[in-house]
Each structure stands twice: as structure tokens, then as C-alpha cells.
Amino acid sequence: MQFPKLPKQPLFIALLFALPYGAISQTLAEKLGYSKEDKLLIIHGDDVGVAHSQNMATFEALKKGLVTSTSMMVPPAWSAEVEVLAKDIPDADIGIHITLTNEWENFNWPPKAGRSMVPGLSNEQGFMYPDCPPVTKNASPEEVEIEIRAQIKAANQMGIQPTHLDSHMGCIFYGRPEYMKSYLKIAQELKIPAMVNTQMMEGIIKPNQALFEGINLEKIPVINEIIMANPEDYEAGMEEFYTNKLENLKPGVHVLLVHLAFDDEEMNAITAGHTTYHAPWRQEDFNFFTSDQAKKLIQENNIKLITWKEIGKIL
């Protein structure tokens, strides 16, 4: 491929190279109007829509202000309550937590598009699979795209105009690269960001560049680090984990994924049989991210809390 003929004027050439060079060298923080040294953080409450308990805790935390963003699971039974709760926070930053799995034993949901439309996303009983591997094995890229669109459409019908997309349990990221393509393509259509970090850009997107043709990869706002506690962190103590992460946050744009619910009867029944990401875990997340201690840590460490909406504005 040849470049079109350009006039050989030094100033023009300088401008020509200055622009893309500048664009590439500018960090996401800078594009957002901050400095390269700023520590920017979205504290993101995952999983609204999955339970009444999750909905109430997440919206309470959003109101208190440290949790700045959330994303909703559309297929579970409680998604319509998000619309009601969102009315209390008109400016709420609510995305779609693209859901391809149903990890709980006694509380279930089918794919939003319907099992006969997307049979590869449904187990024998008509529910989504409990984990990502059977999704990757059974769901065609076309089915995943149909399901993503069905979830967004249903959220729109519930009055939610999503500010961003992300992926429940990361099944989009750990599945087939084609899933990632649909995810990025749809986000581009909606002119909203889809959560992508440096690792995904380098490990999935760039090595499969031909697959992503038609998607403006340069425009994707790439997050530096996605932070989330894992079972070992929970074992060692959540307060320690979060304190450590906040105290050692590096300059850049980061997303901290938390799961906010109450350690109540409903949430214990939903997460029955699980010893991680269960009701007590979610209560701990809620306690920490509505605490004065967390507020103080954020202030003392000069962390600037931002939202996906803010990132969406540069698209």
C-alpha cells in the first residue's frame, strides 16, 4: 500500500507526523485531560441485576461516592430493578456486564436471546453454563454476538443507555478472539468504551489484527491495569489487599472491580455452596468501599476517581 502523494513542504510534513505521533504518544490519562503522572481509578461495582441484595448494596455504594461505576447483568431475574434504582441517581454510570454464564446452583437464568436462538449458550436445562470453558466450546461467535445485542436491547427497553461494556467472569476475554471482535465492534457502534487492558490489547487483539479489521483499534481506550481480588487475596484479608492496591497504585488509568452485596439470607441462598465471591465476600467489599478508611486512602494517595462516562467522552 502506497501513501498518496504529498506536497513536499517542511511545515506540512512536520504537522503530518506530529499529529499521529502525538496521538500515539499521548497516554489515556492525557487524552482525558489529566497528566501522565496522575493516578486515575474507576471503582466498579460488578453484577447489578443478579440479586436484590446486590442491587441495593451497589446503589447505596454509588450514592456514597467511592464506587463510581457499575455494570448490569441483563439475563438474571433482578435486572428490571436496576431501572428503578437508577432513577435515584440520574447521572449514574451504568454499563452492560455482558453475561454468558450462570455460576450459581439454585438461582438460574437462560440466555436473554432465548435458548433456541442461541443453543450454544444454554445447558440441557435451558440455563447458561456455570463457567467460561463450556461457553468457548459450545457457543459460536454468531451466537455470542446475538446474545450481546439481545442484552443491550433489553437494557435499553429497561431505560438503561449503557455507558460502557465489560464481561462477566471475563468469558469474552478468555473465550474465542471472535467474541472479542463482536464486543469491540458493538461498543464502536454504540460509541461507548468496552473495557480492554494492555494485556488484552497485546495478547489477543494485536496478534489477531486481521480479525479485527473494520474496528478502529487506535481509538480503543486501553486501561493500564484491571485490579480484582482473587480467592487467595480473600483468604489473606480484603482490607489488606485493597489497602495495598490503593497505596501502590501507579500512574495511569485503572479499573478496580468489586462485588457489592449484603451478607443476607437472599445472597447466601444465591451463592450457596460457594466459598468465594459469595455473600460474606460481597459484604466485605461493600463495607470497605463505603468506609472512611477507603476515602482517606484515596485522598492520601492522590487517587482521582473517574467514570466510564468520562472515558466515553473522548470517543
Added chain:
Amino acid sequence: MQFPKLPKQPLFIALLFALPYGAISQTLAEKLGYSKEDKLLIIHGDDVGVAHSQNMATFEALKKGLVTSTSMMVPPAWSAEVEVLAKDIPDADIGIHITLTNEWENFNWPPKAGRSMVPGLSNEQGFMYPDCPPVTKNASPEEVEIEIRAQIKAANQMGIQPTHLDSHMGCIFYGRPEYMKSYLKIAQELKIPAMVNTQMMEGIIKPNQALFEGINLEKIPVINEIIMANPEDYEAGMEEFYTNKLENLKPGVHVLLVHLAFDDEEMNAITAGHTTYHAPWRQEDFNFFTSDQAKKLIQENNIKLITWKEIGKIL
């Protein structure tokens, strides 16, 4: 149509007529081995599967013994928990509460067969309609039959072999007579009773006899009275309503439909915006039908508690 030629022996003729005549004149109570004067009652906890709260309260009441039977709603998110709870009561009398509606605003479910299989049972958002009239208007008899079969199949996959069929909100009874045909036909295939009372037999089935061809109408165990509190009864006081019903129960086989749940956070959130059949109503039902007072009333009025399983044995 002519009868085949029969030998003209008086004894044979006597036997021939004695059998059907006896069968017709025998009351359901007598067929069950009771006397015509006995007051037989199924106290039936509707709606398990709809909520964790409903599941826990209903199974607690079943264990305490006054509530003798229940039927499960398959499409809602909590149906799989019924399987777990049923393990504690190996002989539990569990039917399928055929569900064609989704009456709650913030807690939703799609048809079990999937919206693209049964579009007439799904609103724009993919959920079932909130009341029976839009079902009658939109759902073809074929769709209703597909949905009934899908719900039974899913219950079987959850380890539930239903002892009987009945109808959530009565949409089968108040809808098209063809719905009733599928309901009776499927019950006959499964060799289990489908709840039908004298009124339905006289008002729906007999006037449409041609429609019900192929169904052995004589074999249907017809309940004398289906008793259920309505909103005016709730206003006037549930204790008074139930006391009155138990004190004045007539001889025959009756079903008393109750709705057992706890007046807790989850149930209040599910039934939000409703002032009837809501969490406090369901707690009152639970309180009454686990009370010594109800036990005493049943004993003093010589009411014999029976199950659908018992009725199923005569089929």
C-alpha cells in the same frame, strides 16, 4: 354408533350396568376409600420456585404437616432450589404450577420454552405477561402446550416427578378452552391429576365436549371446591376467613390454596408495588397454617388432610 351385540343373560346385563353406574354415582371421596360424609382437604402451598423466601416458608410448612401439598413454578429463577429442599421431604407432594404469567414488576422470567419458540407468551422485553388476558389474546393453544411440556420437562431434569398439575393465576382455566384441553391431555399422559373443580367441569369442559375428544373425562377426579382468599378476605382479616372456611367445610374433596412466604426483604422487593398476594399476606398464610390454632380447627372439625398423590393413585 351402535353397541356391539351382547349376550342376553340377565346376570351379565346386570354387571354391565352396575359397573359404570356405580362408578358414576361414587363420589371422589368414596373412590379414595373415604365415606361420602367425610370432609377431605388438600392444603396447598402455591408458588414454590418463585423466590427463596417462598421456597423456605413452603417447605417449613410442609414439614410441620398442615400444608400437605405444593406446586412449583418452573420459569422463575429459584425453581432449582426446590430440588434441593425436596430432598429433605422424600415423600413430598409436589406438582407443577403451570406458569403463563409474570406478575411482578422488578423480578422477571421468560417462558421456559424460550421466547422464539413461544412468542405469544412473551412481552416485548422477553418476559411473560403480567396477567391472563394478554396471554389469552396472544398465546396460541399450540404455544401453551409447548410451554406446559417445557415446564414439565425442566422439572423432571431438576429431579421433580410431579404428583399433579395446576395453573398459576388460573390462566389455563380463564383462557381458551384449548388450553384446558392440553392441560388435561398432558395430565392423562402422565397419569397424574390436573386440578379441576365442578365449576370447570360444568362450565368449560362439558359445554365443549367435542374439543376434549380423546380425553377420558369420566376419569378426571373433580374437586368439589377450590378455596382461596381474595383481596376482600385479606382486608377483612385472614384469620377470620380461614377459621370460617375450616368451620364450615362441607363433605367432599376440597383444595385450599395458600401462598406461603416470609415478610422479608426479598419477598417485599419481589412483590413491590402490590398490596395483595404480597409479602405480608404470604407471612400471614404461613403463620396461620403452621399454628396450633389451625391444627386444632382441623381436628375439631373432623377434617381429613389428604394429598394429590393420594388422588393420583386412583387414576
